Amino acid sequence: MAKDISMDAVKVIEIKKSVFEDNDKDAAALRRQLKARGVYLLNLMSSPGSGKTTTLIQLLNRIKGKLRVAVMEADIDSDVDAVKILEATGVPSIQLHTGGMCHLDAEMTRQGLTGLPEAGLGNLKGAGGCDCPEGGRSDTAGLDLVILENVGNLVCPAEFDTGACRNAMILSVPEGHDKPLKYPLMFTVCDLVIVNKIDVLPYFDFDMDKCAEYVHMRNPKAEIIPICARTGEGVDALADWILKEVETWKAAPEL
Amino acid sequence: MAKDISMDAVKVIEIKKSVFEDNDKDAAALRRQLKARGVYLLNLMSSPGSGKTTTLIQLLNRIKGKLRVAVMEADIDSDVDAVKILEATGVPSIQLHTGGMCHLDAEMTRQGLTGLPEAGLGNLKGAGGCDCPEGGRSDTAGLDLVILENVGNLVCPAEFDTGACRNAMILSVPEGHDKPLKYPLMFTVCDLVIVNKIDVLPYFDFDMDKCAEYVHMRNPKAEIIPICARTGEGVDALADWILKEVETWKAAPEL
Numbered sequence: 001m002a003k004d005i006s007m008d009a010v011k012v013i014e015i016k017k018s019v020f021e022d023n024d025k026d027a028a029a030l031r032r033q034l035k036a037r038g039v040y041l042l043n044l045m046s047s048p049g050s051g052k053t054t055t056l057i058q059l060l061n062r063i064k065g066k067l068r069v070a071v072m073e074a075d076i077d078s079d080v081d082a083v084k085i086l087e088a089t090g091v092p093s094i095q096l097h098t099g100g101m102c103h104l105d106a107e108m109t110r111q112g113l114t115g116l117p118e119a120g121l122g123n124l125k126g127a128g129g130c131d132c133p134e135g136g137r138s139d140t141a142g143l144d145l146v147i148l149e150n151v152g153n154l155v156c157p158a159e160f161d162t163g164a165c166r167n168a169m170i171l172s173v174p175e176g177h178d179k180p181l182k183y184p185l186m187f188t189v190c191d192l193v194i195v196n197k198i199d200v201l202p203y204f205d206f207d208m209d210k211c212a213e214y215v216h217m218r219n220p221k222a223e224i225i226p227i228c229a230r231t232g233e234g235v236d237a238l239a240d241w242i243l244k245e246v247e248t249w250k251a252a253p254e255l
Numbered sequence: 256m257a258k259d260i261s262m263d264a265v266k267v268i269e270i271k272k273s274v275f276e277d278n279d280k281d282a283a284a285l286r287r288q289l290k291a292r293g294v295y296l297l298n299l300m301s302s303p304g305s306g307k308t309t310t311l312i313q314l315l316n317r318i319k320g321k322l323r324v325a326v327m328e329a330d331i332d333s334d335v336d337a338v339k340i341l342e343a344t345g346v347p348s349i350q351l352h353t354g355g356m357c358h359l360d361a362e363m364t365r366q367g368l369t370g371l372p373e374a375g376l377g378n379l380k381g382a383g384g385c386d387c388p389e390g391g392r393s394d395t396a397g398l399d400l401v402i403l404e405n406v407g408n409l410v411c412p413a414e415f416d417t418g419a420c421r422n423a424m425i426l427s428v429p430e431g432h433d434k435p436l437k438y439p440l441m442f443t444v445c446d447l448v449i450v451n452k453i454d455v456l457p458y459f460d461f462d463m464d465k466c467a468e469y470v471h472m473r474n475p476k477a478e479i480i481p482i483c484a485r486t487g488e489g490v491d492a493l494a495d496w497i498l499k500e501v502e503t504w505k506a507a508p509e510l
Binding site for chain 1: 302304330333335355357406407408411414427430433437439440452455458459
């Protein structure tokens with residue numbers, strides 16, 4: 001049952017614009033910091049209204065007993081999503097306000113992670129003064145998995161490495177199967193494409209084979225998982241994907 | 256009937272990044288230039304997959320006998336939309352490649368207008384050397400209306416004045432009625448919100464009254480026109496809106 005959780009229960013962080021010029025270097029540093037602490041970070045992107053939050057609720061309810069997980073909800077200025085996640089799953093969620101920014105970079109992501117008390121990550125330092133020497137530190141962090149729900153936008157978030165271990169995106173059936181043709185970089189940088197709202201396939205001109213063909217034009221290795229977040233169809237496969245990913249990441253040697 | 260038009264038939268312009276620092280000033284200059292030439296520019300924005308191109312085809316087929324109209328399709332790098340528009344309506348269409356840019360500003364829009372041979376606008380100069388002195392010139396341009404289909408994105412395009420006379424956006428039913436809460440600036444800057452895909456209302460949790468309430472929270476004067484671009488339902492009202500807009504714009508005193 002959904003608990004009655006007031007808006008005040010959700011921590012809101014006003015993200016400041018990044019001060020680091022070299023985002024790629026900073027993102028690589030953040031990935032090393034996370035690896036050293038055993039935390040897997042997934043960057044989830046999509047258009048507005050593709051069903052990111054509903055998908056997350058279904059996914060979190062399947063994995064929360066198996067992994068210690070938290071969510072960071074990036075939004076321009078509303079707190080709706082973090083409250084929804086917390087109410088529906090009990091999973092720790094914070095809201096990142098981007099102050100009008102259309103994407104998150106690695107330093108903005110780091111600000112969010114530092115603000116997640118459950119992560120036990122302390123005050124992660126950026127590329128300018130990385131607190132994670134080559135070889136990593138042995139702190140045991142409090143979480144196995146953090147999911148970052150990026151700003152709803154198929155353009156800008158694709159251009160900035162957040163420091164995540166993997167990028168995933170949701171393409172919903174009503175948006176059409178031609179989106180990899182029109183937003184090439186988004187599909188190039190994503191390891192996983194979740195095709196959501198498959199329950200409405202009969203009402204839309206969406207060709208799943210064409211979709212797969214166009215996705216693989218951009219990234220031949222991308223996996224595609226069709227789901228319906230509203231009913232939960234296909235979400236078990238998504239949960240299996242993330243469980244396996246986190247296990248592999250933890251078992252891999254230091255970055 | 257759709258004509259068989261090859262991709263080569265559509266002019267493609269590679270838009271260069273704007274050189275003007277003060278976009279607001281440059282946008283105001285472009286609006287004066289357009290007013291002096293009797294050309295109404297509509298900036299149409301939306302998320303990816305909301306149905307901008309299908310809506311345009313329906314709209315153009317209703318107004319092309321009444322107005323001299325052309326379309327500029329902004330896209331990161333595909334040419335699909337301009338070809339579709341030309342095939343389905345015969346209306347002059349050019350494709351603007353933004354080279355990865357997530358929005359258009361006034362100078363980028365001017366580059367597009369200058370490249371529209373039908374507009375007879377010649378080489379419009381920017382704010383740095385505006386060719387339109389206060390009071391305007393009396394050239395008769397070749398078009399009454401240019402519609403700019405902006406990059407599919409609810410964040411960045413809202414931040415940049417393109418020099419258009421009016422901003423409109425399409426919100427499609429599958430995206431949800433809460434979008435004005437999450438993308439406030441987009442709804443604040445739009446004079447018209449077109450609610451598309453109303454044929455699938457029975458399959459989605461979309462509340463039209465809530466939608467209107469949230470839109471008017473952002474812009475109390477915004478008009479809302481519900482349509483189904485696939486079937487054409489409601490598009491007559493949209494055509495009436497634009498015909499009246501162009502008439503009013505032409506009759507108004509110089510800017």
